[in-house]
Amino acid sequence: MKILPEISRTLSEYLLIPGLTTEDCTPDNVDLGAPLVRHRVGEESAIRVATPMVSAIMQAVSSPTLAVALAQVGGLSFIHQNQQIEDQAADVLAVKRHKAGFRTSDVTVAPLTPLGEVAQQLAATEQGVAVVTESGKADGEFLGIISLDDFHLERHGASETVSNRMRGRDELVTASASVSLSDANELIWQHHLDVLPVLEDGRVVSLVLKKDYQAHKTYHRATVDNEKRLRVGAGINSRDFKDRIPALVEAGADVLCLDSSDGYSEYQAKTLEFAQEQYGDDVFVGAGNVVDGRAFRYLADAGAAFVKVGIGGGAICTTREQKGIGRGQASALLDVVETRDAYAQETGVYVPLCCDGGLLNDSHMAMALAMGSDFIMLGRYFARLDESPSRKLQIGGQWYKEYWGEGSQRAQNAARYGQRGQMVFEEGVDGYVPYAGSLYDNVERTRAKLTSTMISCGATNLRDFHRDAVLVPVSAESFKQTGAEIQVRRPAIDAAE
Known part of the structure; x- marks a missing residue:
């Protein structure tokens, strides 16, 4: 038995001391x-990610919809692994089909498809244009397109067929699969197009829409691969990895991550070794979670692409109270960061750190980055948003989103916690989080706060922030001083309004 000579501290127990804000410290330069x-x-x-935020490997969080949105704003999602391999691979493939500026058709119809059916499919997928192929299947021979501008059900009738209202291939401007986005947009504006079909061997591989032009300008930070497809990650485990990893790699996953509350194990090392033997440096697998330097070094030596830090600090995690293991997130980070930096100096290899847990608000994110995290993984933060897959419901006049942990009975993820296929006890809860609106708005707000914090600390990039940040522990009295309760004025009760 050994007792560490320290107090286990959380991110709430520190504040940042402002640094010199120079003339270079402007939002545009950060x-x-x-x-x-x-x-x-x-x-x-x-x-790399332009926004150091990734979504947790959770059923209530990381769906293809959220993965697309987060990649568009510069982050990255990890599709959860608590599902059949083929279903997870399909989710990954759905994200990879979203090429920045290029999109695959969600609706493909045949010439004899009734217009009423086309209208229903377009409404269900919230799309405005459908591809017409000879077979009505996505891989069929391209014949043309039909959009909502090409027909009106009251005028043309729901039973009339696509062939009577479609725009045929011969009258369309098309492009080859090698076209760049800039050239595709040039064709759209030059020929006054609303849509440009991109073809390969007589089949549609993607569409470029005029309405996406502004979106491309808006999402200039998007996390994309060399083919301009959105990047996406996927969770794996240390049991069926020999089957799951090949399927996810085939689907196009850019990075994988072992999903476990405690990653300091030979099981994770064996998984990492398998990936290295099969794929070498072509496949990246993150590992964790850990709370000290010993565990970090073990996983780094085994080939981890990055290491997640944090046990028991998540909003819906009850590992500490159920099993008595874990560590305050700040203490864990400070320990692992020191080892990470020493490891880089010794080996010449830098292994990024992901702060996973203990992040209750935006200031905690700033603290985690200041302490040396390269990026942060968030569950509750993203579960609150429109793009998460959980239900939105109203309770007592307030809107909420459902949120449950992977260690809860609802998740039925027993194997993740070593319970041999049956949930004997829970390491997570099932509940609700206050609804917070759009991912795009929330991430932009968080980015603005992180940028402002770095400016106050005199840093314009995360490496400088790691190096120059000055932190101080906060006493109980300091908490009291910043926590004085006031009555917030509301217009409805303000007599002057």
Whole structure:
């Protein structure tokens, strides 16, 4: 038995001391970009994110819809692994089909398809245009397109067929699969098009829509691969990894991550070794979670692409009270960061750290990044948003989103916690979180706060923030001083309004 000579501290127990804000410290100059996977010191990481935020490997959080939205704003999602391999691979593939500026058709119809059916499919998928193929299948020979501008059900009738209202291939401007986005947009504006079909061997591989032009300008931070497809991650486990990893790689997953509350195990090392033997440096697998330098070094030596830090600090995690293991998130980070930096100096390899847990608000995110995290993983934060897959419901006049942990009975993820296929006890809860609106709005607000914090600390990039940040522990009295209760004025009760 050994007792560490320290107090286990959380991110709430520190404040940042302002640094010199120079004339260079402006919002436009601040770069929140971070490496996602291991790389040689002095070289660029093969995968970077412009927004250092990734979504948790959870059923209530990481759906394809959220993955697309988060990648568009510069982050990355990890599709959860508590599902059949083929279903997870399909989710990954759905995200990879979203090429920045290029999109696959969600609706494909045949010439004899009734217009009423076309209208229903377009409404269900919230799309405005359908591809027409000879077979009515996505891989069929391209014949033309039909959009909501080409017909009106009251005028043309629901039973009339697509062939009578479609725009045929011969009258369309098309492009080859090698076309760049800039050239595609040039064709759209030059020929006054609303849609440009992109073809390969007589089949549609993607569409470029005029309405997406502004979106492309808006999402200039998007996390994309070399083919301009959105990047996406996927969770794996240390049991069926020999089957799951190949399927996810085939589907196009850019990075994988072992999903476990405690990653300091030979099981994770064996999984990492399998990926290395099968794919070498072409497949990246993150590992964790850990709370000290010993565990970090073990996983880094085994080939982890990045290491997640945090046990028991999540909003819906009850590991500490159920099993008595864990560590305050700040203490864990400070320990692992020190080892990470020493490891980089010794080996010449930099292994990024992901702070996973203990992040209750935006200031905690700033603290985690200041302490040395390269990026942060969030569950509750994203579960609150429109793009998460959970239900939105009203309770007592307030809107909420459902949220449950992977260690809860609802998740039925017993194997993740070593319970041999049957949930004997829970390490997570099932509940609700206050609804918070759009991911796009929330992430932009968080980015603004992180940028402002870095400016106050005199840093314009995360590496400088790691190096120069000055932190101070906060006493109980300091908490009292900043927590004085006031009555917030509301217009409805303000006599002057």
